[in-house]
Amino acid sequence: MGEKKxxxxxFLYITTGAFSAAGAGAVAWPFITQMNPDxxxxxxxxxxxxxxxxxxxxxxxxxxxxxxxxxxxRTKEEITEAxxxxxxxxxxxxxxxxxxxxxxxxxxxxxxxxxxxIPLGQKGDYNGWYCxxxxxxxxxxxxxxxxxxxxxxEIPEYVFLNDNTIKIG
Amino acid sequence: xxxxxxxxxxxxxxxxxxLPLLDLIYGHMLPYPxxxxxxxxxxxxxxxxxxxxxxxxxxxxxxxxxxxxADLAFQSVxxxxxxxxYGWLLRYIHANGASLFxxxxxxxxxxxxxxxxxxxxxxxxxxxxxxxxxxxxxxxxMGYVLPWGQMSFWGATVITNLxxxxxxxxxxxxxxxxxxxxxxxxxxxxxxxxHYLMPFLIFALVVLHVWALHVPGNNNPEGIDVVKGxxxxxxxxxxxxxxxxxxxxxxxxxxxxxxxxVPNILGHSDNYIPANPLQTPEHIVxxxxxxxxxxxxxxxxxxLGGVILMVSAIAILAFLPWLDTSKVRSAKYRPxxxxxxxxxxxxxxxxxxxxxxxxxxxxLIVGRIATAYYFMHFIIVMPLLGFFEKTKPLxxxxxxxxxxxxxxxxxxxxxxxxxxxxxx
Numbered sequence: 289m290g291e292k293k294x295x296x297x298x299f300l301y302i303t304t305g306a307f308s309a310a311g312a313g314a315v316a317w318p319f320i321t322q323m324n325p326d327x328x329x330x331x332x333x334x335x336x337x338x339x340x341x342x343x344x345x346x347x348x349x350x351x352x353x354x355x356x357x358x359x360x361x362r363t364k365e366e367i368t369e370a371x372x373x374x375x376x377x378x379x380x381x382x383x384x385x386x387x388x389x390x391x392x393x394x395x396x397x398x399x400x401x402x403x404x405x406i407p408l409g410q411k412g413d414y415n416g417w418y419c420x421x422x423x424x425x426x427x428x429x430x431x432x433x434x435x436x437x438x439x440x441x442e443i444p445e446y447v448f449l450n451d452n453t454i455k456i457g
Numbered sequence: 458x459x460x461x462x463x464x465x466x467x468x469x470x471x472x473x474x475x476l477p478l479l480d481l482i483y484g485h486m487l488p489y490p491x492x493x494x495x496x497x498x499x500x501x502x503x504x505x506x507x508x509x510x511x512x513x514x515x516x517x518x519x520x521x522x523x524x525x526x527a528d529l530a531f532q533s534v535x536x537x538x539x540x541x542x543y544g545w546l547l548r549y550i551h552a553n554g555a556s557l558f559x560x561x562x563x564x565x566x567x568x569x570x571x572x573x574x575x576x577x578x579x580x581x582x583x584x585x586x587x588x589x590x591x592x593x594x595x596x597x598x599m600g601y602v603l604p605w606g607q608m609s610f611w612g613a614t615v616i617t618n619l620x621x622x623x624x625x626x627x628x629x630x631x632x633x634x635x636x637x638x639x640x641x642x643x644x645x646x647x648x649x650x651x652h653y654l655m656p657f658l659i660f661a662l663v664v665l666h667v668w669a670l671h672v673p674g675n676n677n678p679e680g681i682d683v684v685k686g687x688x689x690x691x692x693x694x695x696x697x698x699x700x701x702x703x704x705x706x707x708x709x710x711x712x713x714x715x716x717x718x719v720p721n722i723l724g725h726s727d728n729y730i731p732a733n734p735l736q737t738p739e740h741i742v743x744x745x746x747x748x749x750x751x752x753x754x755x756x757x758x759x760x761l762g763g764v765i766l767m768v769s770a771i772a773i774l775a776f777l778p779w780l781d782t783s784k785v786r787s788a789k790y791r792p793x794x795x796x797x798x799x800x801x802x803x804x805x806x807x808x809x810x811x812x813x814x815x816x817x818x819x820x821l822i823v824g825r826i827a828t829a830y831y832f833m834h835f836i837i838v839m840p841l842l843g844f845f846e847k848t849k850p851l852x853x854x855x856x857x858x859x860x861x862x863x864x865x866x867x868x869x870x871x872x873x874x875x876x877x878x879x880x881x
Binding site: 317328329 | 522
């Protein structure tokens, strides 16, 4: 095996190739990222909600990032029911306390984790939500109990700005 | 020229036996015999292909964010500029790309005029080129309407009103074009549709343009035919691939200079004012690349006459292969034509300047003279030169003028020098 000498030509080949690859990437990036959410979409990425009109046992649905968000003021019975479920019975084990900041207020994205339909409220075998598309049943904590959906209903990022207002996103 | 291609991979061979696409690409891009003396004026074909593809790709992306509606168009362009990720870059590339496209096409056409590339047997290449130019004009004009600023709106109004000059059917045709009684949403939407379609038609014509070119092969600065099977030609790859790539790189630097440093210098600031159907800007001008034709339009006091003359200014190009009666192609060997050539170029530049000025007084008079000369060049100068001009003797082959005088002498003295490389 003869020793391979690094020639000027090798050097030029590699630097040309490297610069071309970097250049091609730099040119391609704007064309790719232009399809990502733009500044006007990002500006609408958080929503504030006034909770005062909602009485116990009532839900509202608001639009956040183009998706429905369910805000439910749960009744005492619903909270107890959600809390007493044995964690081992759940396909996607998650304690109710992990899913709420204040047990009275359940805030979750109203999109079935199966294929994106909107579940109907206070329906189904577990007194929670029921998705009419393919028959997924969610409980009073929005956790999947029966049906094809793989995970619990998603909890969005939100904070209580004060006792009566939350900011989603 | 392409039947000798053998794909190296089994898959390539399988594919090529069933559809000789690789054969076609290979034959037209790699060993294609090209005259060895092509100068940098010949690199604009590749540059123009790049321009077309850039416009198509950036245009496709802009269309994802643009809204073709009179109420929303202007805002959607501002949305592209301010909100969309890199929208400002994509739009500036597209807008300046149009200008540079025309810059390159004018150089490409001037090259053909100088070296007689439009002459037998390349007439059809030239005529297809004229049609590409026509489509480019239509595409650029419609594209300029889309931002729906003041210049867009009034440019669209003025140009569509040209059709009202047609006798008897004029008004009916303009109403049909507008889809209403004035320039409004229906026109904007159909312009957008056509603006999207036309680049693909241009692309198809470019394929024909190149196909037709590859039948006789390239013209060259000497304007003489290559000797078949001689050392007059070199394979397209790598010689001209590299030369074209280098020229393209220089072009892209200039392009980037416009996009990043002076993106609005070729545009008109009035187009950043939303379209207002109740007020015409004080001085309306088209984009710089239309100015010579605009000057021709305005130099005629008659509405219909102006339109006819402007259209003729482009149409007459298609007849050039027959208006030029000289058998010699390259202006290098046509001492008189060379002078008239530069006079013609100066005339077109003068028309361009006049098109940007208010048409009155001295400007109008000079405009009329320059317009008259534009047509005289084609109708009088070109046909007559072929009969009266005493052309210089043509070299016997491309290789001959490449040799220096000393080498020429040595050759004549019968020394061992050939057309190849000479060691001293």
